[in-house]
Amino acid sequence: MKLLYPFAKRFIAGSDLKTAIPSIRKINESGYFSSIDILGESVITRQQAAEAKLDYLQLFESLDSINHSLDFSIKLSQLGLDIDKRFCQENIIQLARVLGNHTIRLDMEDSSRTQSTLDICEEVHRIHPCIGQAIQAYLYRSEDDVRHCIENKISLRLCKGAYKEPSEVAYQSMDKIRENFLKLACQLLKEGHQPAIATHDENLLVKILDFISQESIDPKSFYFEMLYGVRRDLQKILKEKGYRVRVYVPYGKAWLPYTLRRLVEKKENLFFVITHLFRETLGLRKLR
Numbered sequence: 553m554k555l556l557y558p559f560a561k562r563f564i565a566g567s568d569l570k571t572a573i574p575s576i577r578k579i580n581e582s583g584y585f586s587s588i589d590i591l592g593e594s595v596i597t598r599q600q601a602a603e604a605k606l607d608y609l610q611l612f613e614s615l616d617s618i619n620h621s622l623d624f625s626i627k628l629s630q631l632g633l634d635i636d637k638r639f640c641q642e643n644i645i646q647l648a649r650v651l652g653n654h655t656i657r658l659d660m661e662d663s664s665r666t667q668s669t670l671d672i673c674e675e676v677h678r679i680h681p682c683i684g685q686a687i688q689a690y691l692y693r694s695e696d697d698v699r700h701c702i703e704n705k706i707s708l709r710l711c712k713g714a715y716k717e718p719s720e721v722a723y724q725s726m727d728k729i730r731e732n733f734l735k736l737a738c739q740l741l742k743e744g745h746q747p748a749i750a751t752h753d754e755n756l757l758v759k760i761l762d763f764i765s766q767e768s769i770d771p772k773s774f775y776f777e778m779l780y781g782v783r784r785d786l787q788k789i790l791k792e793k794g795y796r797v798r799v800y801v802p803y804g805k806a807w808l809p810y811t812l813r814r815l816v817e818k819k820e821n822l823f824f825v826i827t828h829l830f831r832e833t834l835g836l837r838k839l840r
């Protein structure tokens with residue numbers, strides 16, 4: 553799997569805090585916002601979850617000098633969701649206590665974890681309103697979840713969804729997923745609490761920009777959000793149009809599951825990896 557690392561480097565800011573900090577600072581100095589993710593998920597021991605929590609605490613401290621509010625993306629399975637829900641919730645509360653005006657955003661994982669993730673978010677939000685949530689447009693249930701979160705003033709990041717889900721719970725066709733994304737995005741733009749519209753899909757972005765202009769939505773009432781290393785051209789265009797663009801910046805040693813998800817999203821990525829493997833194995837280099 554080490555062979556995939558050259559590909560992973562396109563999508564992650566570094567393999568540890570020290571290597572990631574310069575990229576995070578550069579993003580912020582260039583006028584973007586950031587949501588920082590320490591890679592890791594599906595831990596199976598309390599010790600691993602405690603270590604992940606310590607990594608986040610260390611990250612908060614090292615970013616003290618950045619003067620606008622940051623977003624920290626966290627997967628609950630990284631903080632022990634699969635071990636014990638209460639233990640996981642306590643870990644999140646401990647992080648939320650030290651956050652000041654920064655935000656914790658819970659990534660949404662596969663559908664077996666949707667309900668417990670939303671439950672924890674809602675419960676912690678009552679005491680720490682700095683916690684927000686990601687929501688996946690491919691799930692049938694998301695329409696209800698979005699409405700519920702809007703009522704409770706929970707800030708949402710809308711994405712399509714990156715896991716393989718069965719037809720019992722999720723739309724399978726891209727047309728249906730796009731249709732639901734657009735519907736939920738428009739609802740969030742009108743009624744949501746600092747929502748983030750997270751997509752690189754240009755067709756959707758054009759429709760969303762039309763909606764924003766028709767409805768005179770305030771550009772400071774939401775974010776566009778995109779992944780580190782993906783469609784930097786679109787990130788720049790949106791920033792130059794005066795929108796707030798947040799970049800999702802992952803780093804850390806546990807880069808494999810994240811990289812595999814990015815790999816299957818786009819067939820050109822598979823082509824990149826296969827070409828790279830061939831070049832390396834067969835010694836096909838231009839530089840000698």
Ligand SMILES: Cc1cc2nc3c(=O)[nH]c(=O)nc-3n(C[C@H](O)[C@H](O)[C@H](O)COP(=O)(O)OP(=O)(O)OC[C@H]3O[C@@H](n4cnc5c(N)ncnc54)[C@H](O)[C@@H]3O)c2cc1C
Nearest residue numbers: 659660686711712713714750751752753778779800814817
């Ligand atoms: C900020 C952010 C946070 C996210 N958080 C979550 C989460 O918490 N849970 C979850 O399930 N999913 C999450 N995702 C992933 C998301 O669900 C989609 O899988 C992913 O964004 C691809 O969908 P898309 O809307 O960008 O459109 P697509 O139609 O897949 O892509 C549109 C265009 O974007 C570019 N592009 C997209 N993906 C790639 C890639 N991997 N490599 C190169 N180019 C690419 C290509 O130009 C492509 O044609 C997140 C995505 C973003 C942007």
